[in-house]
Amino acid sequence: DSNDLTDIENFTKSNYTAPDQDLFGKAKGMNVIYVSMESLENFMVDEKLDGKYVMPFLHNLEKDQNTFYFDNFFHQVGQGKTSDAEFMMANSLFPLPQGAVFTQKASNTYQAQPQILANNGYTTATLHGNYKTFWNRDEMYKSLGIQKFFDANYYDMKDKNVINYGMKDKPMLKESMKYLEGLPQPFETKIITLSNHFPFELDKDDIDFPAADTSDTVVNKYFQTAHYMDEALEQFFNDLKKSGLYDNTVVVLYGDHYGISTNHNAGMQQIMGKKITAYENAQLQRVPLFIHVPGVKGGIKHTYGGEVDVRPTVLHLLGIDTKDYISFGSDLLSPEHREIVPFRNGDVMTPKFDSVGGKCYSNPDGTLVSKDNCSDATDFAKQALDLSDKVVYGDLLRFHDVKGFTPVDRSKIDYNSDQT
Ligand code: GP9
Numbered sequence: 001d002s003n004d005l006t007d008i009e010n011f012t013k014s015n016y017t018a019p020d021q022d023l024f025g026k027a028k029g030m031n032v033i034y035v036s037m038e039s040l041e042n043f044m045v046d047e048k049l050d051g052k053y054v055m056p057f058l059h060n061l062e063k064d065q066n067t068f069y070f071d072n073f074f075h076q077v078g079q080g081k082t083s084d085a086e087f088m089m090a091n092s093l094f095p096l097p098q099g100a101v102f103t104q105k106a107s108n109t110y111q112a113q114p115q116i117l118a119n120n121g122y123t124t125a126t127l128h129g130n131y132k133t134f135w136n137r138d139e140m141y142k143s144l145g146i147q148k149f150f151d152a153n154y155y156d157m158k159d160k161n162v163i164n165y166g167m168k169d170k171p172m173l174k175e176s177m178k179y180l181e182g183l184p185q186p187f188e189t190k191i192i193t194l195s196n197h198f199p200f201e202l203d204k205d206d207i208d209f210p211a212a213d214t215s216d217t218v219v220n221k222y223f224q225t226a227h228y229m230d231e232a233l234e235q236f237f238n239d240l241k242k243s244g245l246y247d248n249t250v251v252v253l254y255g256d257h258y259g260i261s262t263n264h265n266a267g268m269q270q271i272m273g274k275k276i277t278a279y280e281n282a283q284l285q286r287v288p289l290f291i292h293v294p295g296v297k298g299g300i301k302h303t304y305g306g307e308v309d310v311r312p313t314v315l316h317l318l319g320i321d322t323k324d325y326i327s328f329g330s331d332l333l334s335p336e337h338r339e340i341v342p343f344r345n346g347d348v349m350t351p352k353f354d355s356v357g358g359k360c361y362s363n364p365d366g367t368l369v370s371k372d373n374c375s376d377a378t379d380f381a382k383q384a385l386d387l388s389d390k391v392v393y394g395d396l397l398r399f400h401d402v403k404g405f406t407p408v409d410r411s412k413i414d415y416n417s418d419q420t
C-alpha cells in the first residue's frame with residue numbers, strides 16, 4: 001500500500017548518492033549499447049592458458065583510455081539468470097527470491113531505463129539470437145518500454161549459424177550491424193550474446209583455442225567458448241568503428257552471471273590453485289563490467305558494486321537526474337558510492353568484510369571473524385532486498401509518479417510487426 005511506498009522512498013532517498021560533477025552529462029545525447037556477455041566470470045578477463053590470454057580483446061580493453069573497467073563488480077541474479085540481470089540493469093530493482101521476475105511480474109508498472117530514455121527522445125531496442133518468448137521477454141520488454149525487439153526471426157538461423165540456445169555470437173553480431181545502423185538516433189539497445197552458455201559447445205570450425213586441462217570437461221570447454229566470445233566482441237568493436245557509431249555511442253559490456261556452478265568446484269580448484277570454499281565461491285561471483293565512453297578518460301576502478309548499480313551510473317553519464325526514481329543501486333562513479341553488494345541469496349560483499357552463508361569473513365584474506373563486523377552490511381542488504389521485493393510483489397510503481405515521466409503505453413508496442 002502507500003505506507004509501504006513511503007518507507008521505500010525514505011530508504012532509497014537516504015541512500016541516493018550524488019553524481020560526480022565532472023562526469024555528469026559527459027555522454028549526453030549519445031547512443032547506448034549494452035552487451036550482455038553470457039556466463040562470463042571476471043577471472044577469465046586476465047586468465048592465461050599455455051601463456052596466452054583466453055580473452056585478449058577484453059584484457060586489453062581494461063587499459064583502453066576511454067574505458068572504465070570495474071574489477072570488484074558482482075552479479076546479483078536469482079533463478080531468472082540472464083533475464084534477472086536485464087531486469088536490474090533496466091530498473092535498479094532486485095530480481096525475486098524465487099523464480100524469474102520476467103515470468104512472474106511482466107505486466108507490472110515499471111519506470112525502466114528504456115522508457116526513461118524514450119521520454120528523452122531515444123529509440124529503444126533489444127537484439128537477441130533466440131526466440132522472443134524465451135524468458136517471457138516479449139511480455140516484460142513491453143513493460144520496460146523496449147520499442148523494438150529483433151529476435152531470432154531477424155537472423156539467418158541456418159544450421160551453420162546456430163548452436164545450443166540460438167545464433168552464434170560472430171554471425172549474430174555481424175548481422176546486428178544493419179539493424180543498429182537502421183535505428184533512429186539516439187538509440188539505446190541491448191545485445192544479448194549466447195555462445196558462452198553452459199555446456200559450452202562449439203562446432204569444430206569455431207574452435208581456435210585449446211581447452212583447459214582439468215579433470216572437468218565443462219570447465220575445460222569454458223575456455224574455448226569464452227575465447228570465441230572475445231573474438232566476436234573484437235569483431236563487433238571493429239564493425240562499430242567502421243560504421244562510425246563508435247564515436248557517439250556508450251558501450252556497456254557486462255557478464256550476466258556466473259558460468260561455472262559449484263557442481264564443478266573440483267575443476268575450478270585446479271584452475272584457481274586453491275580450494276573452492278564457500279568464501280572463495282562467493283569471490284567467483286565477480287563478473288566484468290566495462291563502460292566505454294567516447295572522449296572521457298576512463299580507468300580501472302576497484303569500487304565494489306553490482307548489477308543493480310548500473311542504471312544510475314549510466315543515466316548520470318547521459319546527464320539524466322535519477323533523484324526522483326526509486327533505485328536500489330547507486331552510481332558506481334559517484335565519490336559517495338556505497339560499497340555494499342547484496343546477493344540475491346542474502347550473502348553480502350564489501351571491501352573489508354563478506355557475509356557468506358551466514359558467516360562473516362574478513363576480506364580479502366577470508367579468515368572467519370565475529371558476525372558484528374558484517375552486521376551493518378547484512379542489515380542494509382536485508383532491508384534493500386525486502387523493500388525491493390515489496391515494490392515488485394505489490395506492483396507499487398503504479399502509485400509512484402515522477403514529474404516529467406510518461407509511463408509506457410504497452411498497446412503502442414508490437415513485436416509482431418516489422419521491426420526494421
Ligand atoms: C536465452 C539466454 C540464456 O535466451 O538469455 O539464458 P540463461 O539460461 O543464461 O538465463
Ligand code: MN
Nearest residue numbers: 039081082256
Ligand atoms: Mn545467461
